[in-house]
Structures are given as structure tokens and as C-alpha cells.
Amino acid sequence: MDFLKKKIRDEGVILSDSVLKVDSFLNHQIDPVLMQEIGKEFARLFQHEKITKVLTIESSGIAPGLMTALQLGVPVVFARKRMSLTLAGDLLTASIYSFTKQETNEISVSQKYVTPDDRVLIIDDFLANGQAALGLAEIVQKAGATVVGFGIVIEKSFQKGSELLRSRGFRVESLARIGSLEKGKVQFIEESEVVNA
């Protein structure tokens, strides 16, 4: 995704060696055309997987999750971090720790919307330590459904999430893989370009 990498290079703000802020197109302001391209790319990558549902987590996963679901022709479900009074009934839950926010959240999905027949593609904006991703996988597994894989917009490959998911046998497709944010510079891992060259 050269378009995405260009956006990250041009608009990303490096707050520390581990924190990249992409508020101008992904986490606060959203670029809808970029999200559409991201949706098309995830749909292409997972096109043979007979996906029946996209699962993501509020709030920043919703935009890429929705666009992927639109392209795949399936519904998207977003896990909630806090319960609303109207989201009652039987819930599938998992506990996840956010290193960014320094807090543990219970995330939940209604049992009605992930069922044993489902083949689920999990979409998220960032993959860092993998806690949210594992929590979402746990929910799918509690439902008796199948995790087809993970579609990640930005992977911080220098943190442990990517290895953690791959070591458990999950397929992980990340559209931008960042090897380092050191010295205030975004260094991408360009392995696919190398393979294709």
C-alpha cells in the first residue's frame, strides 16, 4: 500500500520511539478514500477465505472494518469497550490491556452476532503488543467460530504483537509494517517489495 505509506510518511507524527500518531487520516480525522482502498486490499488478500463476518473494535477499527466488509459483502461487528444500557443479553467477553492508555478494558460482543458457522476476519487499525487482537480472537473462539486471519492497517513490527499472533498460527496481513520509529523517522519493512523485485 504505497498510498498508505506515503500518508504515514507525510502526516504521521512520531511522539516517541514507540508511538506514532496518525490522527489526520485514521484515528480522529479519517480519509474515506484511503479507507476504501484499504477495504479493497484486505478483500483482495482474503478473497478465497469464504469470510462471513468482519470483526473489529471501537472506535478506530470501525472505518477500515466497514470498508472491508462492504467489499467482501458481509456484515461487520465492532466489539465494545464499554457496555451501553441497550447492549444487553448474552455477551462474549475478553480482557485486554492497553499499553497506550495504561488500563485494562473488558471488551464484548453479543453472542448473536458471532456464531459457530462464522469465518471471521479480524480488522484493526494498529498492531502493537497484540492485546486487542488476541482479545478479539478469544471472543471468536469462545463463539466456536473460526478466525480466518488478521487484517492490520499499521503494524509496529518492533513490538511483539505481530510475532505473538504469527506464533499462534494466525495469518496476519499488515498493509504497512514499521520496523522502527527511532530518531524521529519512520522506517518501513519493505519485504514484499524485495520479494517482488
Place this chain on the structure above:
Amino acid sequence: MDFLKKKIRDEGVILSDSVLKVDSFLNHQIDPVLMQEIGKEFARLFQHEKITKVLTIESSGIAPGLMTALQLGVPVVFARKRMSLTLAGDLLTASIYSFTKQETNEISVSQKYVTPDDRVLIIDDFLANGQAALGLAEIVQKAGATVVGFGIVIEKSFQKGSELLRSRGFRVESLARIGSLEKGKVQFIEESEVVNA
């Protein structure tokens, strides 16, 4: 929006005389094709308004907001209910009370993403008492920008939000207007059909 009304009739769950749960296609699981149609309809309704930005609020406003922004060819910004550590800087804020959740939230938008030149369309999933809508309008006005109007997916016309916004001179376009949820039945206000008949 007959497609939307049919969805509400078929899948909406009436929890009380004032609470309608539409978790199967809008607030938890999302129907991407319906969202695309909603986006097209808002873009059509506001096509002459020279909109430069869509503003919505996490989480359930993001899907219809994103699809509307895609159709209009502008970015969408979602107001946050809780600050993340990476969303620092100058914030525009408003306090809103949620009758559903029975709590007051500070909502905020980075000053960078709503600027005095902006002509802003505010999109939200529900209009009930109008507190979120007024909070979003307050943020736009604090930025010195212009509120072009409100695009609401489901208006509960029996609550005071709709009248409150219209009495302040705001244009409000609601795709489904519910006159009553009494006796466990959704009654739509069908004024446009009457006018067109």
C-alpha cells in the same frame, strides 16, 4: 429511505416506549450496504451546501459519517468521548448528557481538524434529546466554522431533540422519523410520502 424503515421494522427491538435497539445493523453489527445507501442519501440531500467536512461522534456515528464523507469527497472527523494519550494538543470540547447511559461526557475534537473555513455536516445515528447534536454544533461554533445541518439516521420525533435543533434554525434531515414506540410498535412519521402523493 424505505430500505432503512424496513430494516427498523424487521430487526429493531423495542425495549421501552422510548428505547429502540438496532444492534443488528447500526449500533453493534453494521450493514455496510445500508450504510453506503445512507451515505448516498445524505450526500444527495446536502449536495448544494459546499460541505468541506463531516463531523460525527464515536462510535455509532462513524459508519454513516464515513460513508457520507466518501460520497461528498471530504474527510470525516469523529469527536471522542474519552481522550487517548496520543490525542493531545488544543482541543475543542463540549459537555453532553446521555439519557441512555445516564452520565455526562466531555466530548472533544482537535482544533486542527475543524477550522474557521469549514462548512460542516454533522452526522449521527440517533436523534433523541439532542444533547450530542448540540454538543457537536457547539464544537463547530467554537472553531468559528459553519454548521450546514444535521444528517440523522433515526430520529425519535417524540423526544425533544428534533424540535430543539429546528428551533435554533438548524436544518435537520432524518432518514427515518419515528413518531411513537408505544405498544411495542414502531410508528413512522410519513410526511414526505404524504407530500409526494
